Amino acid sequence: MVERIKDSQLSASINQKLVESGERERLKELLRSRLIECGWRDKLRSHCKEVIKQKGLENVTVDDLVAEITPTGRALVPDEVKRDMLLRIRTFLAANT
């Protein structure tokens, strides 16, 4: 429990730092372009299409989509991209603390 609270505090502080410095926006944009480059976005979209087909075009809500797609989306992200993001965050923290 204590560790978790600690972790969440730590991550919150890190997040604050990232946001304040504007690094978070930069990382986000970088991730986006990376994911588009590796075809993740297209895969996700085609998956969305299947979901929409099953549910019917009129019955789709954002919540449904997010719930259906998030697991596949997470799994589809290449490890390389994940690693790269992690590394960037760490180097940022190392440089700013």
Added chain:
Amino acid sequence: MSSVLDNGSSPSEVDSLDLDEDSSPEFSIVSELIDEAIVSVCFDIHRSIKRGVYSVLEQSDEKIMKQFEVVECDGLDVFGQVPLKKQVECICPSCQRNMAANRFAPHLEKCLGMGRNSSRLASRRLATTGKLIDGDDDDDNYFDDDWTWNSDRKPGKKNKRDRGNSPRRAKAPRKNGEAGTPRPGTPSSVHSGELPATRTGLTMTAFEPLGNEEKKALLSQTCGVISEHTARMCTRSHRCPQHSDEQRQSVRLLLLGYAEVEPPVGRLRPDGSSLEPDDVIDVDSYEDGDGQALRDTLNRLSWEEESNVSTGDDNSPAAFGSVPLVKKKRKKKAKHKRRPR
């Protein structure tokens, strides 16, 4: 700022990162970022659905694209349609006729009267008919006019000829007598000697100066019918489809100088070529007149051509320049005539 530039950290460091440890706060931030990306995708799609763009952008991909797929079949074009070999047709603005596009330019040239021939044709057609003629080709019109020109002349001849049926019988013995020369030589030689072949009514100024032999040669090779429009002689062969045998014969009669009186006797043998049914009739009539059928028939066959000449002389002596010569010859013939009887 430096962190961005630091992305090229050593590979060993990257490999050392353990992605499975969810505990690290950095990784939670990464997954947060990933989730945000996922949500943004969902938002995008949902938005396009609600705006009605989605069906166009995404679903149409499958349905409509199949509709517009490139067809790869033999005998079909890329749209899956059978290529039509329909000829493009044009409507002449002048005469409203429908014609194939490749014939349009030549037709228009004639129809609108460009060029030497067609302008004359067109203006004449306009002048004579007073309206545009549909349906017939230009050549046909040309031919028609030629035909009418000749048919104008023909009725007279025919009438003469019909009338001449009775006189012919009376004439036959005289003919026989006049043309009695057993072998007067080739017809051409006789004519060339006596007949100047100078007629007044026709515009054959180029033809007239020629010698009779030349005329003969020319007429033996070509159709020779004189066109009303060009005033020139047809240079095609004897079988030229534009002119009839009658036209050719009448022209020869005119050109060689013993023409105008020929019709009553028979419009045949202008150049002494061959015998035709009319000759037989002549023979018959002659036969009626005299008793010596066989001999006279044979005799006549030999100098049949000459009889025509002599009758021509009889009927229009003023037409020839050398009347005395003709008369001499006639006397000669008359002598010969008496002999067979």
